[in-house]
Amino acid sequence: MIIGVDLGATKILSGIVAKDGAIVKRVKQPTIKERSPKDIVNRIVMAINDLLKDKSLEAHKIEKIVVAAPGPLSYPDGVIYDTPNLKWGYFPLKEELEKRLQKEVQVEHDATTAALGEYFFGQKKQYKHLLYMTVSSGIGGGIIIDGKPYRGINGGAGEFGHMVVEPKGRICGCGRHGCLEACASGTAIAVKAKKLIENGEGLGIKTYKKEKANITAYEVGLAARNGDPEAINLINETAYYLGSGTSNIINIFNPEIFILGGGVIFGLEDLLLESISKYVHNNVYALHRKNLVIKASELGEDIGLLGCAAMALEQ
Ligand SMILES: [Zn+2]
Known part of the structure; x- marks a missing residue:
């Protein structure tokens, strides 16, 4: 059994995962950006201690604790460097967790972890050269080469979101x-939808805005499905950028499969996936699109926990 923790910008998902990918227990807590790293560490430590006390574990041994966190994150020492999504500066996450838990903790980059989760449990090791891109509040990437996670020399590989x-x-x-x-x-x-509305445009999008709530990609999707031209423009522009970025990455890595995940893809798959796929097929070299599979992840929000289990199994 493995304890996995997926530390995200909006939530901390912790759980007990069996070696076959069965999730025995999961606990979800919100991440509050304004909280200090130490507060978040407290929450993670409490969640792990609760899981360690869980009765379903009595007959089993916890072999590893794996925490997936946003990058830039160094490997193997697990130090977070100025992560824009959590607004943390330099923070030695692995060291702090180990000090508090008095146990060894493996700290891994979140998107690399998700990519390995896809490789093990989503695609069942069918594709040895797999890339994963998550599109949510930020954009991250994970690289699997020849069935192994590729982390780069310091753990910083896969920042697909920071390609211009x-x-x-x-x-x-x-x-x-x-x-x-x-x-x-x-x-x-x-941000783009909000700007449209502030300029007196985007009225079709504004229709879906709930009082006091901020506008999100979700409302843009609702308006686009209803035929609103400004929402459709915004979706097409997003698909263009994602298609362009994905094509750049595919030309560099020549993967067998490129998997898209994250909240934006899960919520807007019907509006984005086909356009991204079409853009890629029209823009990468013929050699690179030969047998190339582009698809959305089917692991849902458990991808991080499954990735933690995969990281423990891979070592
Ligand atoms: Zn950037």
Whole structure:
């Protein structure tokens, strides 16, 4: 049995996962951005201690604790460096967790973890060269080469979201202009929709806005499905950027399969996936599109926990 913790920008999902990928127990808590890293560590430690006391574990041994966290994150020492999505500066996450738990903790980059979860439990090791891109509040990537996670020399590989797709585009959390994350993440879609509404446009999108709630990519999707031209434009623009970024990555890695996941893909798959796939097939080299599979993940929000189990099994 493995204890996995998926630390995200909006939630912390912790659970007990069996080696076959069965999730025995899961606990979900909100991540509050304003909270300090130490507060978040407290929450993770409490969740892990609760799981360790769980009765269903009596007959089993916990072999590993794996925590997946947003990048930039160093490997193997598990230090978070200025992550824009949690707004943390330098923070030695692995060291803090081990000090508090008095146990060894494996700390891994979240999207690399998700990619390995897809490789093991989503695609059942069918494709040895697999890339995973998550599109949610931010955009991240995970690289599996020859069945192994590729982390780069310091653990920083896979920052697909920080590839420039529009040199004069919006400023990104990393400080550059026109990164894929700044152009096509859930946050970017929401910011663009809000701007339209402030300019007196986007009335079709505004119809779906709930009082006091912020506009999100979800409302843009609802308006687009209802035929609103501005929402459709925004969706098409997002698909263009995602297609362009995905094509760049495919030309570099020549994968067998490219999997898209994250809240924006889960929520807007019907509006985005076909356009992204079409863009890629029209823009990568013929050699790169030969037998290429592009699909959405089917693991849902458990992908991080399954990835933690896969990381424990892989070592
Ligand atoms: Zn960036």
